[in-house]
Amino acid sequence: MKRIVLVLLAFLASNCYAQNGYVLSKYSLGQLRDDFDLAVNSLKEAHPGLYWHTGYLEFDSICNVQRSKLSQASDALEFYRILAPVIVASREGHCKLSLSDEVDRFLDKAGLYPPLFVKFIGQVPYVINTIQGRPTVALELVSIDGRPISEVLSAMFALMPSDGHNRTKKYAALEGQDFSYYYLDAFSQRASYLIGLKDPATNITTEVDCGALPAAEMEKQWAVLRARFFGRNDVASSLVIEGGSAILTFNTFRSDKYPDFYKTVDGYFQKIGSLKVKNLIIDLRANGGGTEGYEDYVLSHLVSKAYRKYSYVQASALSFSFYRFTNLNTAEKQASFNATMAREHFVDGDGRVLRRTGILEPEPPRKKAFGGKVYVLISGQTYSGGSEFASLLKIHRKAIAVGEETGGGFYGNTSGFALTLTLPNSGLKLKVPLLKFVLQVPGLSNPLGHGLMPDYRPEESFSGFLKGIDPGLDLVKRLIARAE
16 A cells, blocks of 8 residues: 555656646757766856866866766756756856756746745745735745755755855845745645744744645736835836935846936936935945946946956957857857957967957046945845945945845956857756956955955844835944944
């Protein structure tokens, strides 16, 4: 009888990947090894920051261990779980492995997600939704299907890239609906999940058997929760004046979010100047970057003298051998890209491929640049150009940083131009960044492999989150009051 039950359970589990007629294709061991080798060789050829935070021997060891796990025919999702840790070993958040179109379609139509939406306070996940009629809001998530949350997070983190040794970006990326989405990246889906929840008031833990949710229902519930808890990040930028202080928020540097970014910024600083603001609070907590150079334009309103932004910008080569598997899969696209690389870069005497001077140089300082005190609010979501801007504010304006470690590296990142490599058998997509940006950091120290560290960390609580309290901004206001 026990054997029959086990066989039945195995059958049900396997059929979670054959829901509603959707079955994931299997690929031969040879095909998977070919895809694995193409991904690794492409990284070694084109990624100029591959060994910035990971040594040669360590990276090769990780590759060998993961390749040894290829032992039989598998679908693309199973293959993703083997290859992703190799990509993560590059320790660069812009280097990303994405699921294939086939797996995306499968999860969209037949995915079975844990009915969880979470908010992290520090490293502790709290539930922000009512789970199938149960009063679960504000309970701490402690386990799923018997796995302690530490084990669950460790498995998900192993598939999530970030800059250097940073983890704040990973915690930030798991908030809201994305916790359940990343869960299915790491673990097999089920028709129901046994969710362990702890009441912080009593320390009593209960396990709740919850039916899984399809993607459409996850999106529907998330739309309501997002509007309630995370809607303030929808505005690209804003300026609020409070007495002698101004709160200047940039939630993004993406050009498609602004009708005219430069006019917007000029208008903000004209108002700041006309009102004789003494303290400027720059909120970058939701800024994941965007168009290169936007951060320099803002900084030109904040500095009194010219500065050198990068020690150098480096590429691995001026052209690459694996174009046919990428978004540059025609002769015309390849010729255009090669011409751009040759126009903007040169081979230095030591053999490095470096960016030429005059390419996207920082804006010259404004004649009436803001000269008051600068504070910057940062978080794990402060990434790429947003994180770079936070670093520049610390370097050139000695800004007081409040919040948590930025998600992007303090000393730079590998981003800019990128190739999207589609592995020919499994269809997994690998984004390979091509430019290593190394910030010029005179006389400052920050832990290597980490983002900008805050000077002050606010005390957060989940009850405060539910009430809409902003502990970071409140702390800055107290610091300003204390200094006056």
